[in-house]
Amino acid sequence: MTTTSAALATFPLHDGGGTPLVLLHGFPLDHRMWAAAARELPAGVRAIGVDLPGQGHSELSGMAPRLEDVADAVHATLRDQGEGNAVVVGLSLGGYVALALAERHPGFVVGLGLVDTKSTADTDEARAKRLRVAAAVEETQTIDPVLGMPAALLGATSAARRRHLFPDLETWIRAQSPVGVAWAQRAMAARPDRTDVLRAFDGPVAVVVGAEDQITPLADAEHMVHAANDGALTVVPAVGHMSAVEDPATVAAALSLLHRRVAEQTHRPRWPWQYRPEP
Secondary structure: OEEOOOOOEEEEEEOEEEEEEEEEOOOOOOHHHHHHHHHOOOOEEEEEEEEOOOOOOOOOOOOOOOHHHHHHHHHHHHHHOOOOOEEEEEEOHHHHHHHHHHHHOOOOEEEEEEEOOOOOOOOHHHHHHHHHHHHHHHHHOOOHHHOOHHHHHOOHHHHHHOOOHHHHHHHHHHOOOHHHHHHHHHHHHOOOOOHHHHHHOOOOEEEEEEOOOOOOOHHHHHHHHHHOOOEEEEEEOOOOOOHHHHOHHHHHHHHHHHHHHHHOOOOOOOOOOOOOOOO
16 A cells, blocks of 8 residues: 555555556445456556545545545645556546546546446436435444445346345445545535536547446446547446446456557547447
8 A cells, every 4th residue: 555645545456567547446435346357457557546535545634525626636646656647447436536637637647447437417316315415424423324335336137146246345335434425425416517528538438337337327328438539338238336346357358458549559540439238
């Protein structure tokens, strides 16, 4: 583990050289959710996990609940460690942060991986629900209001066939602090629509979505890949919102292709619009 002046903890998840894959986790989790996918990456691809503020081993350090400040903290952390640029990959909350990074530090982000996430803002209903959960967490000073999330995060197939994933998710959720959980909910509720960031981004974009994702479903993924200048879509069969946990090998393959795209020459042909249907 390495901690920087930006108060974020980073973790080497896969050895390699060159431009790193920076892996940003979902809510209410930490870098551990990426471990299985990182193990599936090919030799030579370096992966770095980051605990976002208030999650895992990273402190809030008085930060306001703004994803813009989270993006700045991630950028400062990696620059302090000598990284000149990165392929930034985020799942759910991590995807929101990845888009904020691309907006605020475009020279740093050379490729985007958007996994089970969306570029649009919350609806009024979703925003109100986040704020209710944040208030409940703050009132009880426990994470009880989010302990039932594994059932929503995992797909129907995982619920039936991958029951071993439930204890892992519950362990990761129970390790989070009430302050960090409430803070993250408020930060996500305040985020704007960042679809225009995708339209302006000139690097390759890999959009990945679980076929059974009920939180950020296929329509959200299609919206992003159509907005991107150089985007490709991978639909992972038989998984839900935690595709990187439910089918780490398939997600790692999509991210490996993204990493190769970044390593290619600047003048490269555009990706075709790709769709991987459920068999």
